[in-house]
Amino acid sequence: MLHQADPGDPSSPSREQLLIAVARDRDQEAFRALFRHFAPRIKGYARQLGADDSAAEELVQDVMLTVWQRAETFNPALASAATWVFAIARNRRIDRARQERRPELRADDIAPFDDVPQPDHEVETARAASRLRTVIGELPPEQAEVLRLAYYEDKVHSEISAERGIPLGTVKTRLRLALVRLRRAIGGEA
Amino acid sequence: MTRTPILHPAPELLLDYAAGSLREVQALLVASHLAYCPDCRRQVADFEAFGGVLLEEVPAEPVSVGLLDAVMARLSEAPAPPPTPEPAHPIRSLLPGPLRRAVGAEPEALEWVRIVPGIHVSAWALSVGTASACLLRMGPGSRVPAHKHTDCEMLLVLKGGYSDEHGRYAVGDVAAYEPHTPHHAVGDRDGECLCLLVQDQPLVFTGPLGWLLNRGIRF
Numbered sequence A: 001m002l003h004q005a006d007p008g009d010p011s012s013p014s015r016e017q018l019l020i021a022v023a024r025d026r027d028q029e030a031f032r033a034l035f036r037h038f039a040p041r042i043k044g045y046a047r048q049l050g051a052d053d054s055a056a057e058e059l060v061q062d063v064m065l066t067v068w069q070r071a072e073t074f075n076p077a078l079a080s081a082a083t084w085v086f087a088i089a090r091n092r093r094i095d096r097a098r099q100e101r102r103p104e105l106r107a108d109d110i111a112p113f114d115d116v117p118q119p120d121h122e123v124e125t126a127r128a129a130s131r132l133r134t135v136i137g138e139l140p141p142e143q144a145e146v147l148r149l150a151y152y153e154d155k156v157h158s159e160i161s162a163e164r165g166i167p168l169g170t171v172k173t174r175l176r177l178a179l180v181r182l183r184r185a186i187g188g189e190a
Numbered sequence B: 001m002t003r004t005p006i007l008h009p010a011p012e013l014l015l016d017y018a019a020g021s022l023r024e025v026q027a028l029l030v031a032s033h034l035a036y037c038p039d040c041r042r043q044v045a046d047f048e049a050f051g052g053v054l055l056e057e058v059p060a061e062p063v064s065v066g067l068l069d070a071v072m073a074r075l076s077e078a079p080a081p082p083p084t085p086e087p088a089h090p091i092r093s094l095l096p097g098p099l100r101r102a103v104g105a106e107p108e109a110l111e112w113v114r115i116v117p118g119i120h121v122s123a124w125a126l127s128v129g130t131a132s133a134c135l136l137r138m139g140p141g142s143r144v145p146a147h148k149h150t151d152c153e154m155l156l157v158l159k160g161g162y163s164d165e166h167g168r169y170a171v172g173d174v175a176a177y178e179p180h181t182p183h184h185a186v187g188d189r190d191g192e193c194l195c196l197l198v199q200d201q202p203l204v205f206t207g208p209l210g211w212l213l214n215r216g217i218r219f
């Protein structure tokens, strides 16, 4: 049964499998399991970004409905379930809170330019995610902070600089050092 | 063109784009660059994976008791997803997808405003907050008048190429100019150059034409 996602139980379905069950079978129990896992996290994400309780729950509903509607666009070869849900939460939040459109690249946008030689790199998602978690834990605090600010305070790096009184060059340096470590962790690059 | 871009948006722009903090106008340039650039697509995917890890680690906030039932009740009303409008044949557009959707027309169908001979900007513009985007066309060998600017300016080359005192830019390349750095772009001689121009403040032109160009043309 694909019903409960218990990370402690190796026989329980992964969240990726739950998403696939939603896509393939319109499996409502799998969806409930996804909701129980992701809804409190999406709400936490919205609250970190300054939404009040009711706006945060509206975002949760919006994101989870989008998960239901668009589950068949989930591709486990390209992203983990958490990454896919993060991208939806990010986009829905921009739509709702900022009333801006988010310019997105679609898969078919690449086709007109497909004479480009290199194939896209596919992240080996699960291993990369666990390496990422390790690296984030090991980042110097000032590097971890600038990363989190970009994701959780809706601040571009120049705003981080202005508001925290940190010179822009320092913010960029911290970001770039952090990015080098992240890329190494994900790509396993030397 | 079988060339991948060699000049990319700054890494922190890619991060801001993946995190969702980048504003619409700059995001349009980044998303458009991604259409040309496998390297930056990979970086953005990596930063999104980081967002996924953060989502797993964010302090969870319990949701209201009835929220799950409220969502379940709406599943049946949720419309089937509209099939992604995939064109039967790839669109042979001059513009990368994100930009094509923002502009809504091909460059030849747009109205253009002449700045000086050989240099035109599109009447189409996207303005959000203090930032704006438009298209910039340089005729073969044409020179963009000297100007200085008070905020960041970025150009993404869509067709042809141009040069300035910092280097040469071809299709897919991004040039970024810090505030208060005058630069002198000259279109390649062998054809027209088309760019997406993004800036965060109106430019202040210098030089003999400055007073004229500053009147009414927000370039």
Ligand SMILES: [Zn+2]
Pocket (backbone or CB within 6 Å): B005, B007, B008, B009, B033, B037, B039, B040, B041
């Ligand atoms: Zn690039």
